[in-house]
Amino acid sequence: xxxxxxxxxxxxxxxxxxxxxxxxxxxxxxxxxxLRTVVTTLHANAQFGSARxxxxxxxxxxxxxxxxxxxxxxxxxxxxxSVSWANWFGGHYGDTKQFFAQFAVDAxxxxxxxxxxxxxxxxxxxxxHERTAAxxxxxxVDRYGWQVGQNVTLQGTIFPGDWTFTIRGVYTPTAPQIGDxxxxxxxxxxxxxxxHAGIAGWFIVQIRDPGAAAAIAKAIDDQFRNSxxxxxxxxxxxxxxxxxxxxxxxxxxxGTIGTAVVFAILxxxxxxxxxxxxxxxxxxxxMKTIGFSDRTLFGLVIxxxxxxxxxxxxxxLGAAKAFYxxxxxxxxxxxxxxxxxxxxxxxxxxxALLLMLASGxxxxxxxxxxxxxxxxxRVE
Amino acid sequence: MALVEIRxxxxxxxxxxxxxxxxxxxxxxxxxxxxxxxxxxxxxxxSTLLNLLAGLDRPTSGIVRVAxxxxxxxxxxxxxxxxxxxxxxxxxxxNLLPVLTAFQNVELPLLLTRLSxxxxxxxxxxxxxxxxxxxxxxxxxxxxxxGQEQRVAIARAIVGDxxxxxxxxxxxxxxxxxxxxxxxxxARLNSEFKKTIMIVTHxxxxxxxxxxxxxxxxxxxxxxxxxxx
Numbered sequence: 001x002x003x004x005x006x007x008x009x010x011x012x013x014x015x016x017x018x019x020x021x022x023x024x025x026x027x028x029x030x031x032x033x034x035l036r037t038v039v040t041t042l043h044a045n046a047q048f049g050s051a052r053x054x055x056x057x058x059x060x061x062x063x064x065x066x067x068x069x070x071x072x073x074x075x076x077x078x079x080x081x082s083v084s085w086a087n088w089f090g091g092h093y094g095d096t097k098q099f100f101a102q103f104a105v106d107a108x109x110x111x112x113x114x115x116x117x118x119x120x121x122x123x124x125x126x127x128x129h130e131r132t133a134a135x136x137x138x139x140x141v142d143r144y145g146w147q148v149g150q151n152v153t154l155q156g157t158i159f160p161g162d163w164t165f166t167i168r169g170v171y172t173p174t175a176p177q178i179g180d181x182x183x184x185x186x187x188x189x190x191x192x193x194x195x196h197a198g199i200a201g202w203f204i205v206q207i208r209d210p211g212a213a214a215a216i217a218k219a220i221d222d223q224f225r226n227s228x229x230x231x232x233x234x235x236x237x238x239x240x241x242x243x244x245x246x247x248x249x250x251x252x253x254x255g256t257i258g259t260a261v262v263f264a265i266l267x268x269x270x271x272x273x274x275x276x277x278x279x280x281x282x283x284x285x286x287m288k289t290i291g292f293s294d295r296t297l298f299g300l301v302i303x304x305x306x307x308x309x310x311x312x313x314x315x316x317l318g319a320a321k322a323f324y325x326x327x328x329x330x331x332x333x334x335x336x337x338x339x340x341x342x343x344x345x346x347x348x349x350x351x352a353l354l355l356m357l358a359s360g361x362x363x364x365x366x367x368x369x370x371x372x373x374x375x376x377x378r379v380e
Numbered sequence: 381m382a383l384v385e386i387r388x389x390x391x392x393x394x395x396x397x398x399x400x401x402x403x404x405x406x407x408x409x410x411x412x413x414x415x416x417x418x419x420x421x422x423x424x425x426x427s428t429l430l431n432l433l434a435g436l437d438r439p440t441s442g443i444v445r446v447a448x449x450x451x452x453x454x455x456x457x458x459x460x461x462x463x464x465x466x467x468x469x470x471x472x473x474x475n476l477l478p479v480l481t482a483f484q485n486v487e488l489p490l491l492l493t494r495l496s497x498x499x500x501x502x503x504x505x506x507x508x509x510x511x512x513x514x515x516x517x518x519x520x521x522x523x524x525x526x527g528q529e530q531r532v533a534i535a536r537a538i539v540g541d542x543x544x545x546x547x548x549x550x551x552x553x554x555x556x557x558x559x560x561x562x563x564x565x566x567a568r569l570n571s572e573f574k575k576t577i578m579i580v581t582h583x584x585x586x587x588x589x590x591x592x593x594x595x596x597x598x599x600x601x602x603x604x605x606x607x608x609x
Contacts, residue, residue, distance in 0.1 A: 002491050009479040283477050289436060290489050290536070291464020294456065372436045376471070 003296075007303045014276070018308065021272040025312025025355065026319070028265035029348050033320035035258040036344050039251045041335045048177035049236030051210035052081075053113065054217055056203040057239075059230040065199040066229050068191070074205055077219050079212045084109035085200035087190060089183075091154030091163060093144070099332055100140060102154065102183040104190035113206050116175040117184075123148065123169030131189050134165035137180035139328060141170055154183075159194065176337025177240075181330060205233070262351055270359035273305050277363030284367045285375035294368035301367050305360025313352035317345050383544065383576050384410035384433060389442030389452075391428055391599070402428050403439070403599040410592075415570040415577045417590035424596040426580040430546050433578065434467045435459040447543045464492045468537025472549040475533035476521040482508065482532045483517035489540040507539040508532070510573075511565055527558025534565060538575065545569065547579040551586055563589045 011018045056074065058064035068085065075083045089102035107128055111117060119127075119135060127133045140146055146167055153164045165185050173180050191197060207216050217233035224231045277284075284297060292300075321340045323329075330336050386408040393400040402425040410416055418426045431437040432444050435451045444452040447466055454462060463469075468489075476485045486507050490500040508514045511531040521529055530550050537545050547566070551559035567589040569575045579586060587593045595602050 002497070005484065006480070006488075006491070009477075009484070013479045286471070286475065286477070287488070288460070289434065289463065289467075289469045289471075291460050291462075291467075291492050292488075293460035296460075296492075373431055376436075 003300060003303070007300060007307060010276070010280070010300075011304055011307060013279075017272055017276075021269055021308050022311045022315070024265050024268050025309055025352070026316040028262050029313055029316030029352065030320045031261050032258050032351060033317055033340050033344050033348055034324075035254040036347065037320075037324070037338060037340050038331070038335065039254050040341055040344065041331070041338045042251060044337060045177045045335075046240045047237065048175060049238075049240050051213065051235060051237065052207055053236040054205040054207060054213060054220070054233050055236050055239040056205060056220055056231045056233040058202075059221075059232040062202075064229070065201055066203065066231065068198040068200045070224065070229075070231070071200070071203060073223060074203060074220055077216060077223070079207050079209060079216045081206045081208050082109055082113060083206070084113050084204045085187060085202065086110065086204065087187060087199070087201040088158070089154075089156065089163075089185075089190070090158045091156050093152065093154055100143075100181045100183065101179065101333055102185070104187040105184050106187045107184070110184070110204070113204055114178070116173055116178045117171045118174050119169045119171040126168040130166065130168060131186055131192075132165055133168040134183050134185040135169035135171050136167055136183050138170055138172060139181040139330070140183065142328070143181070152183075159190065161193070163193070173336075176339070179330065179333060179336035181333050181336075204236070210235075262355075266355055266358055269305070269308060269355060270362070273301075273308075273359045273363045276304070277301060277367055280367075281370065281375050284370050285372045288370070288372045288375075298364045298368040301364035302356065302360040305356045305364070309352040309356035309359070312355075313349055317348040321345065382409035383412035383414075383447055384408070384578075385443070385445040386429075386432075387443040387445075389432065389439045389444060391425070391432065391437075392440045401599065403442075406442070406599065406601065408594070408601060410576070410578065412576055413570070413574050414592050415567065415590045416579070416592045416594060417587040418578060418580045418594050418596060419582065419587055420596035423598075425599040426596055427548050429596070430548050430578065430580055433544065434469055434546055435463055436469075461492070464489055464540065466543040468534075468540065468542040468545040470530065470533045470537050470545070470547040470550045472552040475536075476529055478521050480520070481517065482513060482519050482521070482524065482535075485521070485532055486517075486536045486539050488536060493540070503539055504535075507535040510538065510569070511535045525558065526554050527561055530554060530558070530562050531565060534562070534569075538569060538573075543576065545575050545577045547577070549580050549582065551581065551583055559583065559585070 056066070058066050071083045071085060074080060084106045086106070087104040089104055091102050111124065123135070127135050134152070136146060146152060148167055148170060150167050151164055152167060153162050156163050165183070187200070205216070205220065207213060213235050220233045221231050287297060317340070324338060324340060329338050331338055386406055389403050389406045391403040393402060418429060420426050428437065432439055433446060433451070435454060439452050442452065443450060449462060449466070451459070451462070483504055486504045487500055490503060495503070504517070505514060508517050511534055513528060513531055513535065516524060516528060524532065534550070551562050554562065563586050566577055566579065570577050570591070579590065581587060
């Protein structure tokens with residue numbers, strides 16, 4: 001501790017340079033934390049899903065619908081406990097460009113199947129008993145100031161026209177992957193407006209035994225194999241993992257960018273430390289003359305690198321954690337549960353440590369090995 | 381009694397292909413409590429001798445002994461604490477760390493000791509008091525005159541109560557008035573505080589303050605004279 005004023009005084013020698021170096025480390029670690037959290041959130045979301053829930057899609061693709069009549073046939077299969085269904089709505093609210101997801105769901109079976117969607121019982125009942133009712137995540141309340149009882153009109157894109165819903169509840173997701181910026185409304189209302197078209201985007205099938213998932217999925221698909229709309233069924237986790245596979249290159253891209261940024265900042269910091277050490281050749285010689293040992297001088301220079309890396313880490317990682325939490329960031333609905341994890345903070349701290357060693361070792365070793373007489377002669 | 385014993389010291393520098401013999405068997409004693417001025421033309425080996433005494437450089441052969449310790453045989457790891465304990469060194473320039481105040485500069489050698497903050501502070505105040513700069517302790521080197529800077533450097537050299545105070549042309553960059561002040565201070569340190577002082581100088585006025593004047597020429601001691609103050 002007695003050397004701290006000396007370390008700080010040396011860092012204060014070129015205040016602007018020190019501040020800029022700390023700022024670059026701060027930015028690097030902020031970016032690292034952000035990019036890594038995109039990856040961890042994508043992976044966490046890919047892992048989400050109950051092993052007891054299967055998802056049945058149109059085998060041709062997600063955008064193709066299935067006949068609602070399939071629900072009864074699926075329900076009749078052995079091992080199936082219940083069936084629900086949903087449709088992607090894709091509406092806009094007013095002239096806002098902000099995106100949020102809306103799903104038309106078979107309300108009663110859907111809420112029973114997703115206990116992660118938590119809302120007060122009275123609100124749930126109000127929703128279930130009103131055909132044009134909707135429930136929303138808390139984020140939409142914060143974003144638009146909507147209140148329970150308010151009518152909200154969306155402009156349909158896939159299903160054209162104005163769609164007015166009455167908000168009857170505000171849910172809180174108990175799993176972040178559910179997302180808190182979703183509007184759920186009755187599939188029945190959608191079906192009615194579509195002239196009882198009898199279509200569903202996908203089915204969610206709750207099974208009794210997760211061990212039988214593969215057999216039940218095969219049974220479902222076999223049943224519709226030769227129909228006009230063949231199905232593709234898998235566990236909800238596999239369904240989410242499919243998205244993760246699609247996003248695999250995004251993860252790689254994020255990782256590559258993160259590494260490149262940290263490496264670039266390492267060079268900047270190392271250069272600043274080298275310059276700082278070179279400028280003090282004479283002073284290091286004077287300190288050695290006074291009796292400072294090679295080890296002490298090594299420690300002092302490394303400590304300077306440590307203060308820079310430490311301050312940068314504290315600011316960068318702290319700012320990332322505080323910033324994303326303060327704005328309740330969820331990647332415009334694509335990254336629900338986005339939060340800087342402890343693992344990311346620890347990894348950021350590790351990078352700061354490596355940064356300290358990589359940028360401080362060479363100038364510290366140089367200072368320690370500096371021959372006094374040669375150094376004095378060089379500066380005279 | 382000799383505080384410094386130099387026995388048959390050879391010092392050879394190799395500069396590219398050129399071999400420069402600075403000392404070829406120098407033998408010398410420096411008494412404890414003396415004030416020795418080392419004089420001689422440039423390249424005569426004055427500064428090299430000072431560097432050998434402080435353990436900043438090693439002789440090619442021979443023995444350098446200070447206060448009973450064979451400096452020439454010590455490792456780098458042994459020399460650092462030895463210097464901290466036994467040597468106070470003042471250079472002609474670049475003495476002070478510009479980012480530290482006068483107080484912090486003087487405190488530097490004490491950071492290497494086990495003294496408490498309060499003890500360090502007390503000693504720094506005393507040292508700055510001795511050189512007459514107690515009122516400048518919060519000033520940075522850029523806020524001090526050349527003479528004041530050298531006095532701070534002297535305060536730093538004596539704050540640890542070293543066995544030997546070595547000064548390499550301490551008045552070389554100073555005007556006449558500052559030079560006189562520094563020399564008077566050194567004389568006082570020698571007479572009043574009984575410090576053993578060795579000073580390298582070209583300045584005959586500086587030599588007048590010494591009790592002994594050594595003349596070096598091409599690494600050879602050509603004259604040793606005792607001076608009556």
